[in-house]
Amino acid sequence: MPEPLKNVAVERTPVIQPGYTFGTVTEKISAIVLTRPASNGWFVGFGIAFLLTMMMLFAISYLFVKGIGIWGVTIPIGWGFAIVNFVWWIGIGHAGTLISAILLLLRQSWRNSINRFAEAMTLFAVACAGIFPAIHVGRPWLAYWLFPYPNTMRVWPQFRSPLMWDVFAVSTYATISALFWFVGLIPDLATLRDRTEKHWLKIIYGMLSFGWRGSARHWHRYETMYLLLAGLATPLVLSVHTVVSFDFAIGIVPGWHTTIFPPYFVAGAIYSGFAMVLMLAIPIRKIYGLEDFITSRHLQNSAKVMLATGLIVAYGYGIEAFMGWYSGDRYDAFTIWNRLHGPYAPWYLSLLTCNILIPQVLWIRKLRSSPLALFCISGVILVGMWLERFIIVVVSLHRDFLNSSWGMYYPTRWDWMTFIGTIGMFLAAMFLFLRLLPAISIFEMRTLLPEAEVKEA
């Protein structure tokens, strides 16, 4: 006689704590936007983020006046902080699309309580990323030359260059992410329209919701559209970081010219993106009392995704080192040696510590379920992933084929001000988002409630 199976599902933390109804879910989430007064903490946080944004604008204005020379970029390292930060930010955005699109297709219903703000995170991260290549081109007021438009010079962009692919991939990604986020908001904006007491807010939310009324026909087309958009966003998100990695892999610089780059970049993107999701979700659920909706199940699942993608990234590092030896290419071999023993060795060792060594503690269940520990580990991973891009960009460029062209890279204060400033801009946008729009998808939360199930008579 077979052993009766133990029901594991019952013991798991639920996606949404029991006891909620359609009404209470709606009230709880919409109250954050409609009735809850902004706390002093919010003003302080937003104020700091706003000041950092101003610092970024100052640094960029000075750049426009003086030119790229105020940065640390020189030959041989022509791709300094700008490209490091671009790749870092765009990677962070990937988790939002993974949560909203890929997990939707995989019917992971736990995503319903974190997809909204993860999508917002994607949008703001892509906005931060987009700044860097635009200001890095030297004459940023001519950045629109990247797009194929009929012009008086009668020339066209060079479509065989991965940099052009990047323009199309990133702008498509930004557009589709914005659309996905906005259509997801439409039914919730209608909820806010019907909940608010203020007449002018009713008009604003009414306009933004396009007059959504929840007709069965509308829902049917809406669901079809949402599913198709998820199906389109899934290959898109995988393609974006693949194309970003082509910027490197199509080049012949040792350390860049490798086929492992696309999968390892995508895994790294999701790795850092989930770290950012956790760094945002943990304080948000605490401050706004949303522990019933963003439960420890969400945190644990995110931690598991980080663990898995972190191991793929580790495999990528391993293959890089292996190929450095196995290819027999002395320049490739030197790149690996240079990482371990060259002037940037401390950075490379910290990268290995942050990205591979420390995250292994996520195997321990106790740490996976501790918000504080997850918050700290996520911070370490974000630093590690930034270091990874620094190593890829700077260490490969600073010593290439000819030792007469070797050099060092020293970021200036303007580099740092621009980078830290984008973090401020990202946080400022996040602060505003939390107060103006529902941070959790209300209508998708309703579908998770037991009473949403239609019982056949």
Next chain:
Amino acid sequence: MKRDPIYGMMAEFDSATALVEAARKTHHAGYKKIDAYSPFPIEGLAEEIGFHHDEVPLVVLIGGLVGGISGYLMQYWMSAVDYPLNIGGKPPHSWPAFIVITFEMTILFAGISAVLGMLALNGLPMPYHPVFNVSRFSSATKDRFFLIVFSSDQKYNAADTRKFLEGLEPRSISEVPS
């Protein structure tokens, strides 16, 4: 044409199950011009009110094809016809290099047509609609479920329809002015 002062008769229900049940009975009773409103998508509800043709996938397919084909032709024409330029000895029509942008354009056009197609087929944006005249309808975006029989339905008759809807045991019934 004179506009009917009454848009329809609306019944309010407490649960998704009740709404699906009521929609089925109303449709079976011969009312064809009906609609149902719910605060979240309910699987199978659209079929119960006689909605079977969802054109969104077709719109997306056409959008994707237009995007992909025009993306490829754009690159071909610009790099091989209008301004052929020798880059690293690659042929002007180097198709493998054009695949990435072709793919991105496919996704871009398909995605935009999915959203615009859904909105257009749904007749949105439509800030004003007669159903908003019913004050109880504001709960349709929170926790209530509504069924409406339009006055344009051939079987519609104020007294009879009200009586029929009452038979479905709704929470309330309201006449919707247009």
